[in-house]
Amino acid sequence: MSMIKKISHVAVVVSDIDAALEFWRDALGLKLSYAEDLPEQDAEVAFLQLGDSEIELFRPTVDDNGAARFLAENKSGMHHIALEVDDLDAMIERLQSEGVHLINHESVAAARGRRAVFVHPSSASSVLVELYEAAGK
């Protein structure tokens, strides 16, 4: 049976990665795992290690994607939670059989070359939940 293994990351949409790092890295003392431009997602990201999970700082580089609209509405803030799943295809099948509303029924390419699906907030206590394939799949 497909299992959720852990929180992969909590994604925070920000307008300025360097300003956000002043809190998450410099004040809290979290270690920056990596930072990169993701032109295919129209974004710049930075990941900070948090035990077995991470905080993702996500800055949209265009003004017409979902994160940019979130930023326009909220300034910044928690955007989604990503949960690592050992068998993504089995989990998709299971959630569909439970009547859970998925945003994408086919998995999409996500960070680090892995696949993901998103659960619609209407099925998840108004939380945007990313189900993120475990490494090595």
Place this chain on the structure above:
Amino acid sequence: MSMIKKISHVAVVVSDIDAALEFWRDALGLKLSYAEDLPEQDAEVAFLQLGDSEIELFRPTVDDNGAARFLAENKSGMHHIALEVDDLDAMIERLQSEGVHLINHESVAAARGRRAVFVHPSSASSVLVELYEAAGK
């Protein structure tokens, strides 16, 4: 030096714990760690295990606390992220010296008899961050 150890939990404010469990426990398959009434916090809570972290479902039982106002504005959703800290007093001192805006400068009683302080969202990418004392302190 005080260190952040892990994500303790991500708190989701909901209007109906049983309805929320239909997704988090029954559809996703997360294990319910415990559920209880917290009359001193005017709330009912349920925690679900997520690797080394947890999801907290938090239902306010009054209509005039912070969570109830959040619920009135947002229906439900991610409310805060709690990070486990090994030395809470040292972390408070460090954040104050870094000019981080804390909501409470003295720690307050939190879940499981531990102490916590909250970082104001204005200092943390608009995220409400709880710094939660590690077990055994």
